[in-house]
Amino acid sequence: MGRFRSPASQARHAVSQNLAIGKPSHGQENKDGKIHGLGSARTHKDSLKGVAEYIAEMRIDPTGKGLTGISSEVALQYLEFRAEQVGQKQLDKDRQAIQIVMGAKLPVIKSELDQAIESRAYSHQQIDLIAQAQTRKHRLATRIAESAGLRAHELLTLMRIEEREVSSHRTWGSERFAGMVNVQRYSVKGKGGLTREVAIASELAALLEECRLNQPKTVSDREIFYEQHYDLGGGKRWSDSFSKASKRELGWSCGAHGVRHTYAQARMLTLQNLGFQYADALAIVSQEMGHFRPEIVEVYLR
DSSP, X not given: OTTOOSHHHHHHHHHHTTBOTTSOOXXXXXXXXXXXXXXXXXXXXXXXXXXXXXHHHHTOOTTXXXXXXXXHHHHHHHHHHHTTTSOHHHHHHHHHHHHHHHTSOOOXXXXXXXXXHHOOOOOHHHHHHHHHTSOXXXXXXXXXXXXXXXXXXXXXXOEEGGGSOOOTTSOOOTTTTTTOOSEEEEEEEOGGGOEEEEEEEHHHHHHHHHTEEEEEEEEEETTEEEEEEESOOOHHXXXXXXHXXXXXXXXXXXXXXXXXXXXXXXXXXXXXXXXXXXXXHHHHHHHHHTOSOTHHHHHHTO
């Protein structure tokens, strides 16, 4: 990988190139793109070592320059991957370290771990009440999110399965979607750039196809751009619609992320009723939900 043999040495070099120890900062660190403190240097070094390890493991270094050649696309993929492993405070530290290397600002990525811990599952009846209180495009998005366990931004990335290949760097288990009947397969692009197959109830898939755009359009959500193929709610607008409808109908809201809790709990119950052992069911649901680690699914089961 370029001139640096290890992620650790890449991180040390990247930090050394941006040190300004001894120079007055006066709150300038976020403005001049330099590292003014030894504590910050250690923190950035640890963060950048993780980035370099990810680049090597995922084999996404077309420039051969490692950290010094990191693109905004790869940076966002890493932050989305990292978002299910750490809380918002550490995720922001990682983002700030990458920004210093790139010399450019990156959008804030929300910690999925924090979201999962804060959210709770809705019952199917509660989700139905919420959906009925939403506009057409957000109502359908809510039902699809429940059916397939989708994240808010993944609703914006839905494509027919034959139009986009799933990520090849991951081994997909054949037991995915076991016990599901009358479903149609689609693909979504999720955390870390992972493209996976999802299963949507056939009656919802038919409604989705009625919303298909003649030409895909580019939409922005939380400063990230997506190519949308369906006139469907998604992203922050859908999340806000869901939360507002939940407060109107139920008097409270656990956030749209709670729909993924509902999916995880329902699928675990179905798979265990089919005879799958707990660990095997956990691994299956993890793949269906687009997680890199099965353990994170356990957070959804509380």
